[in-house]
Amino acid sequence: MKHHVKLRKPLVKQLKKGNVKGTIVQSQPIWVRIFHWGFATSLIVVILTGLQLHKPASFLALNFSKVLTAHLVFGWFSMGFLAIRIADALIRRDDSLIPKIQDLKHFPQLMAYYFFLRSSPPPARKYNSGQLLIYFSWFLLFLLASFLGLTSYWQGEHLIWVWRLIGGFQVLRWTKFIITIYFLATIPVHIYLSLTEDISRLQAMVTGYERKPSPNNR
Amino acid sequence: MLSRRDFLKLVVKGAVLGNFYQLISPPLAEAVAAGEVKKLPVVMIETGTCTGDSISLDNIWTPTFSDILTNITDWRYDWTMMQAQGDAAYQVLQETYEKMPNEYILIVQGSMIQRDGGHYNHVAYENGKLVTGLELVRRLGLKAKYVVAIGHCATYGGPVAGYPNPTQSTGVQNILPERRVINVSGCPAHPDWIMGTLLHLALYGEPELEKYGRPKLFYGETIHNRCPRRRYYDQGIFATEIGQKECLFRVGCKGPVTYADCPIRRWNDHINWPIGCNTPCIGCTEPGYPDLMSPFTVHLPDIPFPGGTKVNTDAIGLGVLGLTSIAITGHVATSLYKGRIQKNLLRTSVKAQHRPAVKKVKTFHQYRLKKT
Structure with missing residues (x-):
């Protein structure tokens, strides 16, 4: 005869924890997750509307004033999300996104891993050297693109020195396009690697918690 | 005499009605005759040029350019006109x-042709020596009022300064860094822009200049902002070929990046302008033209590579x-073949195999009360 055992909640929690391989740790605090998904959504809208403004697709009969409005509004949103992330990093004294020389020393080994010359990636802090390079370049290029965006938004009324420095509206437009191409080339790499390298990292960007495999199971 | 405010009004009114000189010259001739304004002494030096701006200037119709030369300005030296x-x-x-x-x-x-000391551009013969454009412009420029x-x-x-610029040509401001040069750009410059700037200099001094040293009264707004086809752009209706009547943005119109008042002033005595005859604006008033504006039928300039090859930015x-x-x-494909994706997914997602035992x-x- 099967007896139904009623277990208390703390015990159930403990059992569930024990049922999981490795340990579960908090990896992404709430503000980082808000930034990530908010910024990703805003940036996708900014890039798509920017491409539409750059070269209108013949199969889309969109109202261009609305496309421009969306581009500007989501541009401001993405800047706001970035400001949240910067404030969060300052408050928590989080330097996990800033590449250090020690991180970059592992870059050749990481490339060897990606090119199947090594079986495992080199040790890293929270993010590996490739991630750090890409994330940090995104941060800098997004700031540059936003700055140039503001310059073109003000049409030479303000930030005149930027116009002179860069050499005119056409060069400004060209620079923004090249930055867009960089984002479009690196975002798929980011998505691909986050889906195939460590799925629990992706889970952490939703729930906040990540499964760290036990050392003998790596 | 006309106040500056009235003058600026006439600049816009003349652009819309196409009779800028007709409006401006009678009060100006009267002021010159009454001695309120001195006739403008003007000298024109032509350096590395096709003389297109002189031809453009000659397109003033009512009153004719000769009227202006006689009554309003003291046109002293000009190869094309003298x-x-x-x-x-x-x-x-x-x-x-002197x-x-x-x-x-x-x-x-x-x-301004700079290569080899400017000796590919001689503009005068003085005391048995050839004088370069570079030398003459610097000499005259340092003593000029404007x-x-x-x-x-x-x-x-x-x-002339287009890629690869074999003559090392440049603009006047670069060879006269000591002076502020008033730039009236355009290929060619519109006669109204040239004469309007000169008249402003004669009557009220230097006009307000924008970021690239051009008078704001003519170069204050982009072509795109004043374009009569702007409504097509806002609604997303674009021409797919040159010659169509919709917005020419998709076929490379540089109106959004070009500052000039062509949409209201138009060309050839207010008759027409490029977009009016269904061809895109080529951005001829902006720094970097023609390299940054060509090919004229696409948005972004081609990127030059060593060896003279140019590749389209979109490509x-x-x-x-x-x-x-x-x-x-x-x-x-390689990860699947080598089993890396499977391994990584198993490593990071599968639960423990041994379920813990419960003791x-x-x-x-x-306890419940018995029913009695």
């Missing part, structure tokens, strides 16, 4: 330089995206 030649003509220039310092206006037309560069070549180098963008796609596809440590008894 009747004298040789020493007699050059003497006038020398006299102006006897009228800080009075005359120097107009420069054409780019220096006005007209046309794209004189303002920013123009087609480079598509190429980068294509390479990324190929790289990711290749990596996915009964305490029994809870539940």
Whole structure:
């Protein structure tokens, strides 16, 4: 005869924890997750509307004033999300996104891993050297693109020195396009690697918690 | 005499009605006759140029350019317009330089050719020696009351300074860094822009200039903002070929990046302008023209590579995206073949194989009252 055992909640929690391989740790605090998904959504809208403004697709009969409005509004949103992330990093004294020389020393080994010359990636802090390079370049290029965006938004009324420095509206437009191409080339790499390298990292960007495999199971 | 405010109103009114000189010249001629305004002493030096700006200036219709030369300005030296030649003509220039310092206006037309000390561009013959454009413009410019560069070549180098710029040509401002040069750009410059700037200089002094040294009254707004086809753009209705009547943005119109008042002023005595005859604006008033504006039928300039090859920016963008796609596809295939994706997914997602055992440590008894 099967007896139904009623277990208390703390015990159930403990059992569930024990049922999981490795340990579960908090990896992404709430503000980082808000930034990530908010910024990703805003940036996708900014890039798509920017491409539409750059070269209108013949199969889309969109109202261009609305496309421009969306581009500007989501541009401001993405800047706001970035400001949240910067404030969060300052408050928590989080330097996990800033590449250090020690991180970059592992870059050749990481490339060897990606090119199947090594079986495992080199040790890293929270993010590996490739991630750090890409994330940090995104941060800098997004700031540059936003700055140039503001310059073109003000049409030479303000930030005149930027116009002179860069050499005119056409060069400004060209620079923004090249930055867009960089984002479009690196975002798929980011998505691909986050889906195939460590799925629990992706889970952490939703729930906040990540499964760290036990050392003998790596 | 006209107030500056009235003058600025006439600039816009004249643009809309197409009779700028008709409006402006009677009060101005009266002021000159009454001695309220001095006739403008003007000398024009042509350097590396096609003389297109002189031809454009000659397109003033009512009153004719000759009326303006006779009644309003003191046009002293200009190869295209003067009747004298040789020493007699050059003497006038020398006299102006020596006897009228800080009075005359120097107009420069054409780019400043710098290679080999400017010896690919001789503009005068003085005491048995050839004088370069570079030397003469610097000499006259330092003593002029105002220096006005007209046309794209004189303002920013123009087609003469186009890639690969074998003559090392540049604009006047770059060879006269000591002076503020008033740039009246365009390929060619509109006659209203040239004459309007000169009249403003004569009547009220230097006009307010924008970021690239151009008078704001003519170059204050983009073509796109004033374009009569702007409504098509806002609604997303685009021409797919040159010659169609919709917005020409998709076929490379540079209106959004070009500052000039062509949409209201138009060309050839207010008859038409490029977009009016269904061809895109080529951005001829902006620094960097023609390199940054060509090809004229696409948005972004081609990127020059060593060896003289130029590649379209859109093609480079598509190429980068294509390479990324190929790289990711290749990596996915190799990872699947080597089992890396499977291994990584198992490592990071599967639960523990051994379920923990539960031991009964305490029994809870539940008691209920019996029904009586």
